[in-house]
Amino acid sequence: MGNYLLFLLVLLVVAAVVRGDFAFSVLYLFLGAYILGKWWSGKALSNVTCQRLFEPNAFLGEDVTVRLVVRNRGWLPIAWLRLYESLPVELTIPNAVNQVITLGARSQSTVIYNLQSRKRGYYPIGPLFTSTGDLLGLSREQQEQGDIDHLTVYPKIIPLTRPNLPSRSPQGTLRSYQPIFEDPSRVLSKRDYVAGDSLRRVDWKASAALGRLQVKQFEPSIAHETAIFLDLHNSDYDHHFRINSTELAIVIAASLANWVIAKKQAVGLVTNGVDQLDASQTSKPLLPRKGRGHLTHVLETLARLQTAETFSIADLLRRESPHLAWGTTLVVITGKVDEILFDELFQARRRGLNAVIILAGRAVDWQETQRKANLFGFRAFAFQNERDMDTWRQ
């Protein structure tokens, strides 16, 4: 640019001295080349809009097709436009979108690329860096940075058939083989009144119709209102296997949530992991709810979770378990069970909650943990890898 400026000055002086009209023509030519070139590239870039079209949620292993639509809204054509999309390495190969395109007036170009959902997570797609410049290379390149979109890759879900989660809740949709839990909303049959039957069970309409007292018989049932307590506290896992263990813990949580929702029961998620949406604090608890929509929320949360040095699972239980309804099953997924956690689980049990312990990853002192769990009357499972979960699939 310095040379160019010097040239213009010299040309100006020469033109003024020799009063040469051609010199002024040349001066206009080069000044115009600089000013118009700069204006063109700046103006052209301001008219460029980019839009990403893709499905923002994907299951593990799915291919997500992203259509990047680059539009030139102005009447000025763009001789060259460099596009560079910043993409996470977990989803694609480097330089997947690194192109130089040309756009005519009021035209658009579509760049299509695929993302492979290889790992659960909450991934930023973009920003898209666009740059252009003048044809003659007299002015600097103009650069712009676009917006960021996000892709949520759900954690792996292993279809379970018999997780054997206990429940104390007497009302629900699942048949129970414990006759103590009879659901007054599920009338099974009627029979004649016998001494000792509660008057509440008398069906007065049926009695009037038959002329003798009839009592209702209820179908026993239970509700699996389940709260999954997922431990993502760093120090609760062996640091050598932390990544695999925590990922397995998340897979277990997702699979259980899926199973519970499939049984039309309520499931909640409470964790001490950090949500990528707000890394400054732990993920907010999701109270037990039913339905596919709620499962989506649970899976999205699980997709975004990261391990961190926050607080122990025992603290989390102490803080969140009092808010749970009586009879809720607590599924505690962790890497290590200590005395404090046993104590908290015992307290929870005294409040009417049912506790299940699942150790994810390489468990330390598994025998001891199992012994103590039996002592307290909790069920305990240990899964070192996904294959171990086959016991719940048989």
Add this chain to the structure above:
Amino acid sequence: MNHLNEFQKNGCWATVVSHLLVCLMMICLTISFAQLLGRFLPLSGSLPLWGGVIAGEAFLSYRVTRAKSPFSTEWLLARGAEWVVLLAVIKLIIELQHGLGMLLRDLPRWEQNFGPAFFNGEYMSVLFVLITVWVLSTFFTSDLAEMEGNELGLHTTLMNTEQIAHVQATAAMYGMRVDDDTIPSNRREIHNRLLSRTLTVGVMMVIIAGLLRQDRVTLWQGQTLAQASVINVVLYFILGLGLFSQTNFMALRAAWGYEHAKIHRHLVSRWVFYSLVFILGLGVLAFILPTRYSLGFLDTLMYFLGFLRMIVEFVIGIIMLPVLLIFRLLALILGSGSEKAEPVENQPAAPIETPVQDMPVDTYLPWWDVFKSFIFWGFFIAILGFAVYQYLKQNQALLAVLRRLPVWQWFQQAWQWLRGQVRTVRRGANTVVQAGWKKLRALRIKPVSASKWRFMNPYRFTPRQQVIFFYLALVRRGKEAGLPRHPSQTPYEYARFIEPGLIEQTEAVTDMTEEFLDARYSHHEVTSEQASRVKRAWDRLRKVLISKRRRSEGREPGVTGK
């Protein structure tokens, strides 16, 4: 692989086009030299063509000797042989232009006194021009070769040996050399170097053209010379812009290749197209804009100030027009009895002033010339200002020193004051214009006279409108009959208010009120039967109200009043 081939081919074509452009630029340069030297010596008219040939030869010889180490025996031998051949060919051509007989006559003289006879004035002049062209062409081709020299180096990571050999063969087809051991060069720097070289040569050509167009008496000892053409100078710069475009593309392309960016297949063709349009557009603009001025700077400034004064006088005249008219009216009224001035007769005629030739401001100039002068000086000042701004921007230290100077601060204060004044004037003018505009709009919008009679045909209304119309007529007639509706009264309250005065027509009042409420405040469909019922009720009420009004005015029924 196809992508790489495409990439390589594009690069080769860009190089060929760049060389062609440089060749044409060298022809333009040779024309300038020929024009300059032609003032002193008779030169051949085909010299520019030879400039082009020499430039082409420089490109080719550079390609041939590029692989050899500079100043090595091989290199010196090749270059020496090249120049001996060139000297001989140039001499031969010059001699042949004078005829074969002249050559045969000169040959014996070369034997007797080789130096002065062979290296005569004409030959030396032509040689000077062609050597200059050759050297410059070599520099240009060196830069261009440096730009293209490492294509393969960019892609070695992506290619196997077979692919490398294929690309080398493709490049060889275009006379290019592709080394697989070269390091990617800084093409932006080369682009800038080419830019500087082109501009420097261009300035030289401008100076030559300027000198040639100077007053021939002072510079050329009164020689009668034909006006030198400057088309070659302008063409040189246009071709230079084309070269910038090409080299910029090459530099960008290399950068993109280095970063493994995929290039759109239509990019090259569109680049060429947009470059052509852009440069031609610039050329047209440069030719349209004024390049000479009829008025000097101060004269133009005076014209400009005079123009401003004229505008101000016009505005003042408009403002003062009513006052002047009043004064004139007063003068007519008061001065009607005064003596009228006698026409002066037999007075000596005023001497006719001869126009002053040396005052261009007062002399008549075509408006187009004045306009062009405005544009010219405007551009001149803009360019100067831009240059100063850029210079200060690049020399921040100097700017800091300048800012500390009292003169600068004084200028800054003066500038702030001027800006403040302009802002105040602008605001004032804006206020005045807004007020005037409001007044004009107020004049345009004529108030609708309440008493003005407007014909409305209720039979063209919809049933809903008819119901509302008849109810409003009831309210209006009721007011005339001494039963005005208070603004706070609801239709029911008004109905209760007027019913005592219309004892026999209470049913009609109720009907009208009910239908009005239905039509006005509900979305129910209003049928024409409802409208007819309201009309019948209104007809009954109207007669009663008219008679009531007449009674209140002291007239008997049946007596029509005016």
